Amino acid sequence: MTLSRRNVLAGASALAASTALPMAARANDPLGVGFVLIGPVGDFGWSTMHDVGRRRMEEVLGDAVTTTQVEAVAPPDFDRVVTTLARAGTRLIFTTSFSYFQPTLRMAEQFPDVMFENATGTATRDNLAIYNARFYEGRYIQGVIAALKSQTKQIGYVAAFPVPEVIHAINTVMRGAWSVDPEMRIRVVWANAWFNPGVEADAARALIDQGCDVLCQHTDSPAPLQLAEERGIHGFGQASDMTRFAPNAHLTSSINNWGDYYAARAQAMIDGTWAPADTWGGLDSGMFQLAPFTNLDPEQASHAERVVAGLRDGSIDPFAGPIVNQAGEEVIAEGESLDDDAIRSMNYFYQGIDVSMPG
Amino acid sequence: MRLTLDRRDGAGMAGLFLSPLLAVALTLASSIVVFWLLGQDPWRALNVYFLMPVSDFWGVQEVAVKATPLVLIAVGLALCFRSNNWNIGAEGQFLIGAICGGGIAVWTQGWGGPWVLPLMLVAGMAGGALYALIPAVLKTRLRVNEILVSLMLVYVAELLLDWLVRGPWRDPFGFNMPQTITFAPEATLPLLFDGGRMNLGTVITLVVVVVATVVMARTLKGFEIKLVGEAPRAARFAGFDDKKLTLTVFAVSGALAGLAGVMEAAGTVRQLLPGFSPGYGFTAIIVAFLGRLNPVGCLIAGVFIAITFIGGENAQIILRLPRDMTLVFQGMLLFYILACDTLILYRPRLVPRRAPA
Known part of the structure; x- marks a missing residue:
């Protein structure tokens, strides 16, 4: 084959086609x-x-x-x-x-x-x-429901690690609970694991023995909720709808979506x-949702629904001032509200929460 | 009828070399069946598992990073096991080594110099050795079972690390997460090549393999270790002190596990955190036996196990197979090596059950 202009052109266009093809294919990959x-x-x-x-x-x-x-x-x-x-x-x-x-x-x-x-x-x-x-919105609702359900006025909280995400959740549970009953108290056990069913169940057992009759959990397995079922008290599910693990104890779950x-x-x-x-x-x-309320009477359920609506439309702000920490210092004044960075790095408990930071 | 096992004569050498090869071959054959059942092309799957991890220089470096702690710990364990001393707690010695060395990195943050890294390595070895001496002393003095003590000390080491990184050594800017600061450059092992993670630890490990081989093959100490393990009475007649040897091999294996720990902390992870070891100390037990309790064997076995680890990740990424496949793989390998060992060394025989008296 001699090298004619036509051949060269054909070759060039073939080359162009062969390089263009993968490009086109890549766009549709x-x-x-x-x-x-x-x-x-x-x-x-x-x-x-x-x-x-x-x-x-x-x-x-x-x-x-x-x-x-x-x-x-x-x-x-x-x-x-x-x-x-x-x-x-x-x-x-x-x-x-x-x-x-x-x-x-x-x-x-x-x-x-x-x-x-x-x-x-x-x-x-x-x-x-x-x-x-903003899982803390679910925590606020858990606090409200816990205060409505509790006879002993004590909430038990199975926590994983003292990271800001968990600390602001504990604070927010109590804000929700105090909105119903200012006498509510909380006890916390640190499981030091996100997922360890045995340790989580032990933590739940200790909390129930100390008189808590509603359990919140900030660990991932259904074990604490199952123990609540076994002991005839109430609790909340974590991450997915855990109704099936505790049909009589389950109140609601935060469902990650x-x-x-x-x-x-x-x-x-x-x-x-x-x-x-x-x-x-x-x-x-919609990044997280609440599982349908269970084991609540109609009046309690409608109270919880009102809180959900308030959180959705912003009329309830879980981080509105005044907020006072355990040391008695005012973190934010009345009329103001914590910004996202302050929530994300929260490293203190509120006044009235009788829990000390481990470590 | 019942099954008995009779020792075969003259199967020693065959068992030594044939058994691991046969076990690997059987694992490969079984995995072909498993891949086929999962609807995968078996050849492609084997390629992803065993060839892809070593198909380029970056991959080879990653295999080295993964194999280094396994080989180093396994070499120490091999010395122990050869002399009939059962150190099951290398994981704990690994963590204590990381804690001792890592502690120096945390302590000297901001004012350290070139002396920090050598000091860390020495501290890691010393920590591991002292920690391993606890079960050894209890064994020689009080005749306490060293398997139980060394195993349970793993949990003590885990909890100590846990407490340190949550409490006194917690990174003040780490959002309360249980972890130390990231080590300063003078507290980290230098990388050998750009674009990869292989560090000086691999070189140190290769030197240790060579030294251990020479010790076992050419020195009186090596002879003593083998003799005490295989014929303790003869060793005593020969004047070897088996108690002193127990202390020595525990200290050496602890020092090597501790060195592996501090090198993992200073080389690969560059900070301390719980879950810092994916069970290297336990996996190294498999490596030691797969390597026939021989230093060079441990090197080969460590590289092989490292490849299956990384191959397992590749299988998740390329073939979208679950991680459980890797665990199935390792389980099959162990099962076959034990079965091959037993059937090569022993002859199974059915004998009639004795009539009850």
Whole structure:
């Protein structure tokens, strides 16, 4: 074959076609979305609900996305897992724990073309968004309901770690309870684990023995609620609707619902409109929901419904001043309200809460 | 009828080399069946599991990062197990090593110098050795079972680490999360290559493997360890002090586990936090036996186990298989090695049940 102009042209256009084709195909390729989970997918709590969210995203977006999930990733393995995800073509990675926040910052710097989203993190970057739900709104409602149900005026709280997320939740439960009955008191046992059914049950047992007759839990397994059922008192479910674990004890549960957020963020990637955001969604956002009230009489239920409506429309603000801490110092004055950063870094209990910070 | 096991004659060498190879082959064969049942192309799956982790230099470095603590701990355990001393608490010694070394990193934050890292390594080794001496002393002085003591000291070490990172050593800017500060550069092991995470710890581990091999093969100490393990009476007649040896091997294995701990803290994680070890001290027991209690064998076995770990992550990422597959893999491997060992060394025989008297 001689090299004629026609051949050269044909060759050039063939070359152009062959390079253009993968480009076009790439545009239509599904978006690779990765999830790094702190626990096993079957914990019935935090990690399970992220998995439910992932599947919801797949349902909404169909063939437009492919998802990849890596479970129970220990801190020393985090960098490798994220690097492998990035090399496998994943362009959006959700890291679903505060424990991953620092490592995610590091990896976001290393992979500027991959977009990261960290659940419950505290800062954003050009390619790092953070997201969380205002679970404290559910805690306020739990406090209200607990005060309506309790005979002994004592709430038991099975807590994981003294991180701000848990501390502001305990404070908010009491604000809710005091809105009904200023005599309400709270006891806290630290389980030092997010998921450890044995320890959680022991903590619940200790609280009930000390006279608490409504249990709140800030740990992920159904064990505390099951113990409430066994001992004939009441409790709240965590992360998913736990009615089935305790049909007679269950009052309501906060149900984590990440799916719509995940779908929206992935859609934004596909549309090219993704931007780093700091999302902190409340009851009105649907990022978490309340399970139907159970074991409440109609009057109690309608009281709780009014509180839900108040939180939704903003007429009830759980962090409105005045707030006074245990040391007696006024943190915020009447007429003002704590901003998000102050809530996110809360490191003190309110006056009237007889609990000391461990450690 | 009942089943008895009779010792086969002259199966020693075959058992030594054939058994692990056979076990690996059987694991591979079984996993092909499992992959096929899961609807995966078995060849692709095996490729993802075993070849992808070592298909490029970055991957090889990651395997080295994962294998380093396993090999280092396993070499120490092999010395222990060879002399019939059962140190099951390497996980605890690993954590104590990390605590001793990490404590220096926390303490010298802001005013340290180039002396910090060597001091950390020495402190880690000393901590691990002293911690391992507790079960050894109790065994030699009071004849307390070393398996139980060393195992239970793991929980003590875990709780100590837990308390330290929640209390006195907690990062003041860490939002109350149970973790220390991130170590300063002078308290971290230097990385060997850009773009990878392999650090000086891997080199130190390779040196330890060579030294241990020489000690076992060429020195009187090595002979003593083997003799005490295989023929304790003969060893006593030969004048070896088995109590002193118990203290020595426990101290050495504790020091190596402690070194692994401080190198993991200073090299890979760069801070202390609970859940800092994914059970390296326990996995190393498997590595030691898979490696036939031989230092070079431990190196090969450690690399193999590290590859299955990383292969398991790859399988989650590329094949979307659950993490449980990795656990099934490791379970099958252990099962086959025990079965092969038993059936190569012993002959199963059905004998009639004796009539009740």
